[in-house]
Amino acid sequence: MRKPIIAGNWKMNKTPEEAKALVTELKPLVKDANCDVVVCVPAVNFAAVKEAAKGSKIKLGAENVHWAKSGAFTGELSADMLKACGVEYVIIGHSERRQYFGETDKTVNQRVLAAVEAGLKVIMCVGENKEEREAGYTDALVEYQTLIGLNGLTKEQVAKIIIAYEPVWAIGTGLTATDEQANETIGVIRAAVARKYGKGTANKVRIQYGGSMNPKNVKGLMAQPEIDGGLIGGASLKAPDFSQVVNYDK
Numbered sequence: 001m002r003k004p005i006i007a008g009n010w011k012m013n014k015t016p017e018e019a020k021a022l023v024t025e026l027k028p029l030v031k032d033a034n035c036d037v038v039v040c041v042p043a044v045n046f047a048a049v050k051e052a053a054k055g056s057k058i059k060l061g062a063e064n065v066h067w068a069k070s071g072a073f074t075g076e077l078s079a080d081m082l083k084a085c086g087v088e089y090v091i092i093g094h095s096e097r098r099q100y101f102g103e104t105d106k107t108v109n110q111r112v113l114a115a116v117e118a119g120l121k122v123i124m125c126v127g128e129n130k131e132e133r134e135a136g137y138t139d140a141l142v143e144y145q146t147l148i149g150l151n152g153l154t155k156e157q158v159a160k161i162i163i164a165y166e167p168v169w170a171i172g173t174g175l176t177a178t179d180e181q182a183n184e185t186i187g188v189i190r191a192a193v194a195r196k197y198g199k200g201t202a203n204k205v206r207i208q209y210g211g212s213m214n215p216k217n218v219k220g221l222m223a224q225p226e227i228d229g230g231l232i233g234g235a236s237l238k239a240p241d242f243s244q245v246v247n248y249d250k
């Protein structure tokens with residue numbers, strides 16, 4: 001059985017003071033969670049979240065990581081820097097990084113390799129946009145993004161990767177993939193992992209759905225056999241909403 005994982009992606013939101021208030025409010029609300037609970041936050045909030053989350057189930061995540069150990073990469077953060085701040089998880093290849101900041105499948109792969117080597121838990125994002133879905137390329141695209149992103153990892157390393165399937169047309173739009181659509185595409189991703197790394201490995205990989213997931217639609221999505229969790233944007237910015245998503249099974 002794969003343990004479900006619900007992660008918030010705060011994106012570019014919250015000051016340290018606001019971060020502290022949110023995590024402090026969230027803490028008692030998620031104390032009985034049956035899933036892994038993560039908040040991926042802007043780096044300026046690492047210290048505040050770490051401190052506020054002490055003694056709780058809430059784990060700290062980052063929203064990106066660079067592939068180099070150190071060097072002349074203005075504005076970037078290395079995996080070792082994240083680790084030193086108490087970061088355990090890192091999102092890599094989010095569609096907003098791909099869309100606005102020139103992220104490619106190749107750079108996603110470089111970041112994944114560096115993060116895994118440093119011992120960070122990776123949440124690697126894949127997903128098609130509206131035009132790609134309408135043209136019938138969804139399956140080919142997510143297979144390609146997945147296999148390039150994981151290239152160079154061992155089976156054992158792949159088994160520990162978390163993949164987030166986030167259809168770009170569902171992010172921040174209020175549109176969600178139907179439960180069946182999300183389940184089907186996640187099944188395609190798992191099958192691609194199985195073909196390259198074996199069924200045993202693919203059955204261990206946790207694959208989340210992301211894209212307008214909220215307290216109303218979480219139960220239906222989580223009831224699907226292939227869906228192992230969620231990567232939550234907007235609904236992770238308010239403690240009552242995020243805690244309801246985390247407690248979807250109650």
Ligand SMILES: O=C(CO)COP(=O)(O)O
Binds near residue numbers: 172211213232
């Ligand atoms: O991009 C997302 C999480 O990474 C999803 O964002 P929303 O939940 O706001 O649609």
